Amino acid sequence: MAHLSRSDFPNLSKASLDVDEAACVLRSPILDGFLWLTHGVTTRQFAPPESDTFSLMEQVRARLVPGGQRIICCEQVHGSRVSAVAAGGQSGGDIVAGEHGTVVQLTGVDGLLTDVPNMPIAIRTADCVPLVIVDVRRKRIALVHAGWRGSFERIAEKAVGEMARRGSDPADLVAWLGPAILRDAYEVGAELAGRFRREFPEWEEIADGRHLDLVLLNACQLREAGIPGAQIHAANYCTFRNRKVCYSHRAEREHAGRMVTYAMILGPAVEQ
Numbered sequence: 001m002a003h004l005s006r007s008d009f010p011n012l013s014k015a016s017l018d019v020d021e022a023a024c025v026l027r028s029p030i031l032d033g034f035l036w037l038t039h040g041v042t043t044r045q046f047a048p049p050e051s052d053t054f055s056l057m058e059q060v061r062a063r064l065v066p067g068g069q070r071i072i073c074c075e076q077v078h079g080s081r082v083s084a085v086a087a088g089g090q091s092g093g094d095i096v097a098g099e100h101g102t103v104v105q106l107t108g109v110d111g112l113l114t115d116v117p118n119m120p121i122a123i124r125t126a127d128c129v130p131l132v133i134v135d136v137r138r139k140r141i142a143l144v145h146a147g148w149r150g151s152f153e154r155i156a157e158k159a160v161g162e163m164a165r166r167g168s169d170p171a172d173l174v175a176w177l178g179p180a181i182l183r184d185a186y187e188v189g190a191e192l193a194g195r196f197r198r199e200f201p202e203w204e205e206i207a208d209g210r211h212l213d214l215v216l217l218n219a220c221q222l223r224e225a226g227i228p229g230a231q232i233h234a235a236n237y238c239t240f241r242n243r244k245v246c247y248s249h250r251a252e253r254e255h256a257g258r259m260v261t262y263a264m265i266l267g268p269a270v271e272q
Contacts, residue, residue: 003202004220009229012219016176017235019245021045025064026245028176030233031132036139038065039132039263041178041235043245049257054100056260057122061102065264068120070099075107076124076145080153082111082162085121110150111159113142115166117267122260126247127186127239129214130178130261131156133222135163137172141263146218148188152199156218160225170226175219177234178261181250183213185240 006012018027024046031039042064047056053073061071072085075098083095083106096107106112112121113133121143123130128147135141144150144159160170193207196217200206206217219232239246239259249256 001202001224004223005205006216008223009219009232011230011233012216013236014233015236016233017179017237023064026179026235026237028132028178028233028235030174031134031176034134034136036266037134037141037263038266040064041130042260044247044257044259047257049247049255051257053105053124054103056124056258057103058101060122060260060262061120064262065120068118068264070102070104071120071122071262072104072106072112073122073124074109074112074145075105076110077108078147078149079108079110080150080155080158081109082113082142082144082155082159083109084162084166085112085114085116085119087116087119111142111144111155113140113159113163115140115265117265120262120264122262124258124260125180126249126256126258127181129180129218131159131218132176132178132261132263133159133163134174135168135172136174138168139265140166140168141265143261143263146214148192148212148214151214151217152196154221156221157225160222160227171228173227174231175222175227175233177215177218179235179237179239179242179246179259180215181240181248182215182236182238183208183211185238185250186212186214188212
């Protein structure tokens with residue numbers, strides 16, 4: 001494992017975020033440069049906090065990716081499993097899909113990748129780090145839900161590995177880490193902070209006392225997996241500090257709603 005710090009990521013500390021108040025969505029100006037891709041992160045104004053997963057995802061499909069087929073989301077068990085989504089919303093392996101209308105939820109996974117046009121994929125967060133990884137040459141995308149458990153289990157690194165196994169070159173990947181709880185607001189127990197320091201000794205800046213920097217940790221994993229540091233960007237927008245726009249589980253606990261990070265490869269128009 002290489003020694004890495006924020007100085008190895010020239011764009012990581014620069015705010016990379018645009019606000020679309022009309023659509024109630026936050027976007028990356030970097031990813032907006034890829035005209036074959038649509039993406040975003042919904043704000044708390046998009047849907048009320050009591051919205052369940054299926055109704056929330058259906059709203060995303062209908063309002064934000066209306067040309068899309070069934071929208072695919074994750075059960076999100078705070079693990080590190082990433083599933084590829086093929087045509088028709090089918091996943092590989094032994095992953096079970098639960099369906100409700102146009103929404104398909106894959107069980108036991110926290111990350112999705114696809115190269116199928118008009119196949120929107122989505123994850124939910126409310127402090128955890130949402131990652132969008134884009135293969136700019138092969139038009140392949142991945143979304144990752146990275147809380148502290150998934151980050152500890154190296155889900156970002158595993159997602160890049162899954163993309164590479166399907167033909168992606170990490171040198172062609174661009175990553176954006178969306179709105180999440182940032183280090184200054186994310187204090188954890190001394191034992192947990194110590195676990196991270198022992199697991200990632202070369203990345204000293206990820207744990208400052210009892211504060212964890214999950215954005216830097218996931219950026220280091222992406223870099224370790226082969227993505228050039230200059231191609232890793234972050235919103236640098238704290239969900240805990242910006243609760244007029246974002247949901248924060250740490251601040252609101254069981255009353256917190258969820259923000260949806262979605263992405264779709266644009267293809268021929270689909271009849272509704």
